Amino acid sequence: MVAGDIAFLVLATVAVASAFGVVTFRNPIYSMLSLILNLLSLAFFFLTLESIFVATIQVLIYAGAVMVLFLFVVTMLTPKGGGISGPDRLRWQWTAGIGLAIILAGGLIISLLNGSIADGAKVAGMNGLSAAVARYGNAQAFGEALFHGFSFPFEVTGVLLVIAVLGAVVLSRRFAHE
Amino acid sequence: MIFADISPFTYTPGATDWLRILPELILLGTGLLTLMADLVAAPGRKGWLALVGLAGVIGALVATVMLWAGGTYGDAFYGMVNDDRVALFASVVILFAVGVGLLFSPGYVERQGIVHAGEYYTLMILAALGMMLMSSASNLMMLFVGLEILSLALYILSAIVTTRRRSQEAGMKYFILSSFASAFLLYGMALTYGATGKTSLAGIRAFVTTHAFTMGSGFGPLLVVALGLMAVGFCFKVSAIPFQAWTPDVYVGAPTSVTAFMSVGTKVAAFVGLARVFLFALSPLRPTWEPVLWVVAVLTMIGGNLLAATQRDVKRMLAYSSVANAGYMMVAVATHTQASFQGLLIYLATYAAMNLGAFGVVLALERRDGQGTTLDDFAGLGRRNPALAALMALFMFALAGTPATAGFIGKWYVFYAAMRGAHVELAIIGLLASLVGVYYYLRVVWAIYFTEPATAPLLVTADESAPVHEPIASASATATGGVALAEPATATGIAMATRVLPAERAPVHLATWLGLALAGVLTLVLGIVPMLMVDWALAAAQTLVK
C-alpha cells in the first residue's frame, strides 16, 4: 500500500518538524502553535491506527480546549515577543542538551529496531479489541471498556480533577488585602 | 491473573471490590468534608479543620487495621488495586505521616499567614490518598494515576505560600522536574506494556516468567529500555543521586509542615511502587536491573551524606539527609531478597517517625519570614526550650542510627539483609556513609547543648532579615497575620514589621506538641520493642517477594 506509506511519511515529517519548532522557536507563541500542529498530526496518526474516538478527543479536548487555555496564558505572559524569564541558556548548555538528546534517541532507536513485540505478547495481550470494535463500533467499544474493566482508574481521575480545580483557586485567587 | 479470562468489556465490580478500598474511601470522604467545612469556617480560625481531617485519618487507620485482621486480601476492580499486606503496611505509615502532618499544620499555617487554610488541609488529605492508591496499585495504570494525584497535590502545597517567593519557586521547580520524571516513567510503562502485552503487574510477571528473555532480540530490547526509563523516573521521585537536584530547593522552599509530610509520604509511595515493579513484576529480570540500582544506591548513600555534612541550615541538612536515607532504602531494593524487602518496610516505618519529628522541631523554631533554622539558631536551645531541645536530640540520635532508637532498627535490618543477600559491600559502604551521618546529626545536638547564641537573634531579625530579604512576605504577613489585623493599619510596612516580628518566635502550638510527642514516642517504641512491627513487615514481605 503505497498511499499508506506516503501518508505515514508525511505525517511523521510534520510531527517531527513541529516538535522541533516547539523547542527552537524563540517566541513562545510560535512554540505554542507548533505544539498544536504536533497534537493534530498525532490525532491523524491515531486515525491511521484505527481509533477514531481517541483521535476525536485528541482534537476536541487536547488540541482544542487545553491548548486554548495554554495559548491564553502564553499570550497573557508574553508581552512583546519576550519571555517571562531571562535569556535562554548558554551555547554549551545547548550543546550538552543536544548531545544527551542524540544519545537518548540513538539508544532508543537502536533498541526499537532490534526488538519487536513477541508473538507471545500478542497472545497474552489480546483482549478482543478488534472484535469489540467490530461488534460495538469504535466509540462504544471505548466506552464499554472504560465503564467496565477500567472503571476504577477513570473514577480516580475525578480526584485528580478536584485537585486541579483546587490548585487553580489556591494559586491564582488573590484577596483584596494581599 | 484471576482476570485473564474476563473480558474488560463486560466486567462489573461488586461490593467486595469497594470493601477492599475502604480506607481510601474514608480518606476521600474526609478530604471532601474538609473542603465543605471550609465554607462555614471563619477566616483565620480554621485550625479545627485539621481535627476533622485527623478524625478521618483515624477512621481510615481503623479500616486498615480491620482489613489486616480480616486477612482476605486480593485484587479489586479488574486487578487495578489490591489490599495485600504491603499495601496495608504502607497505608499505616502514610496515614501516620499525614496525621502528624495535620497536627503540625494549625500553628504553622496561622503563623505563616497561609490564606487558603481550608484548601491546604484538603490537599494534604488528597495527597495521602494518592500515596495510598500508588502503594496499593496492582496495575501500571493505577501506579501512574496514584503518582500523579500525589504529585499534583504536592506541587500546589509547595507553592501555597503565595506571598513568599521561595515557596512559589519551589512549587515551580518541583512541578517541572517532577513532570519530566513522570514522562520518563510513563514511557517506561508504555514499552513494558508493548513488550509483554499487559499492564497488570501480575500479568507482566507471568509473561516474563514464562517467556525466555534475551537482551538482544525479541521483546528483550524493549524491556531493557523500559527498565532504564522506569528506573530514571523512580529515582527522580525518591530523590536518589544523580536525580536529587530538585530535593534541597523544594524541601527548603515548601512550607515545613508540607516538607515533613512529603519527605516521608512520597518515599513510602515511591519505594513501594518501585518494589512492586522491580521486585515483583520484573523480578525474573533481576540480573539486568540489579547493577543499575547497585550504582544508584552507592552514589546516593555516599553523595547524600557528604552533601548533608556541608550544610549549615538544618532544614537543608535534613533535605540532604533524606537523600542519604533514600540510598539506604535503595540498598534494600538492590539486594532483592524477601528479608531485604522486609528491611525496606521497617526502614520506611522508622524513618517516618524520626524524620517527621526532626522536621517538626525545625517547624516549631521557624520564624514568620521562613528563617531561623540555621545551626546558629539552634545554639543554646537546651536552655531556652529544654523539651524541644530534648526531642530534637532524640530525633538526631535516631537519624544517626543510635541503638535503642528507631533509626538503629531500620539500618540493622537493611544492612543485615544486604549481608545475607550476598551484598556485603553494600552493607560496608552503607555503614561507612552513616559514620559521616553521625557527624552532621550530632553537630546539631552539639549546637543545642554546648554552644551559645552569638548575638541576640530576635533583634537581628527585626532589623534586617525580613524587610530586606522578602519585601512581599513581610508586608503581607503583617497585613494578614492575626496580630496585625486587630490593630488599625496606620503604620508603614517596615514599622509594622519591626513591631510584630520580635514576638514571632511564638509559643509552640499545642497540636504541634502533640505531633512531636507522637513522633518521639514512636521513635523510642520502635527502637526498644520493634518485634511487633518486624513481624508485620515480614508478613507483608511474604505476600510480595517470593
Add this chain to the structure above:
Amino acid sequence: MPISDHVTAYLIVSALLFTIGAMGVLVRRNPLVMFMSIELMLNAVNLSFMAFAHFLNSVDGWMFVFLVLTVAAAEVVVGLAIIVSIFRSRHEIDVD
C-alpha cells in the same frame, strides 16, 4: 510489506518526539516552553500506547491514553496556575 504496518515505524516516530521534548526541557529556560516540551513528551508516549494497542489487539493502550490525556489536562491547569502566580508576584515587585 508497507512500513506503516510495522509497529517499529510508529515507535521510532514516538522515540524522536520524546527525545525532542526531553531536549526542550533541558535546553530552554522559559518555563512555558519547558512545560510545552513536557506535553510533547507525554504525547510521544501516547503515540506508543496507541501503536501497541493496535498491534497487540489490546484495549489497555486506549485506556492508558485516555488517562494520560486527563492527567495532562490537570497538569496544565496546575502548572499554568503556578506560572501565573509567580508572574504576578514578580510583576507586583516590579511595579512596587
